[in-house]
Amino acid sequence: MKYRIIHTTAYQYSEPASLSQNELFLTPRSTASQQVEETRLSFVPEPQYMHCRTDYFGNIAHVFMVQQPHNELAMTATSVVSTSLPGQHRASATLPWETVVQRLVCHRQADERDAYQFVFPSPMITISPGILTYARVSFPPGMPALCGAVDLMRRIFTEFSYDKSASTVDTSVEHVLASRKGVCQDFSHLAISCLRSLGLAARYVSGYLETIPPPGKPKMVGSDASHAWVSLFIPDLGWIDLDPTNNIFSGEAHITLAWGRDYSDVAPVKGVVMGGGMHTLSVEVDVARL
Secondary structure, eight states, X not given: OEEEEEEEEEEEEEEEEEEEEEEEOOSOOOBTTEEEEEEEXXXXXXXXXXXXXXXXXXXXXXXXXXXXXXXXXXEEEEEEEEEOOOOOOXXXXXXXXXXXXXXXXHOOSHHHHHHHGGGSOBTTBOOOHHHHHHHHTTOOTTOXXXXXXXXXXXXXXXXXXXXXXXXXXXOOHHHHHHHOEEOHHHHHHHHHHHHHHTTOOEEEEEEEEOOOOOXXXXXXXXXXXXXXXXXXXETTTEEEEEETTTTEEOOTTEEEEEEESSHHHHOSEEEEEEEOOSEEEEEEEEEEEO
């Protein structure tokens, strides 16, 4: 499948800002099931400083600075990617989750050693007794690792409500577990916390998901949004992506931007501004099938 993604983030300031510095993770990654054919960034106003780097996790980051007075700041990323269906795996044939944990602890293989860093708590993903108790329901002794992850994903999907007003970017996994409400970031953080509480390796994936309008209704330009899901490492198979918000494995409609330990590693836009008074923020994302 081929997609064009246009992601615009815009700030309006009540008084001139003297300086803005931002870091962007808005360039899609090339993976085994995703090829990036085109990507570009545009800004209003034009930045006086721009730097592109590859971060520790292999994501492409852009850092830019506007060093002149400005009343608005708009950043637009336009990309064209081709996606294919990721490899399919029979969940019941995967290793027992205890075996996966043991292989991660020993990490004799290079990919196991790389995955082992995703076993531990991270800035936005803590591990608590309540999280472990919730996770253990899906992972009884001997449960194949992917079967347990699929059941965990199903439980989050059925037991939690999607509610944009229930959380912020800083909401803790303990709060999400208690409130049973949240958005894709919250459900991904919760699933990762559960998996890590057992000693499994899980990472946070940011990206987009094509949305399909109801039958007979046109697709509204700009109505899509950033999305997030979970990737679980299983020795001999690699990383397998699961989307707890929709209770599905990631497929051709999932477009990967970046991955890390949690949202704080791969926030699409983050930065600082000097001056500017009060500000309003608007975000528009359009994922169009070509």
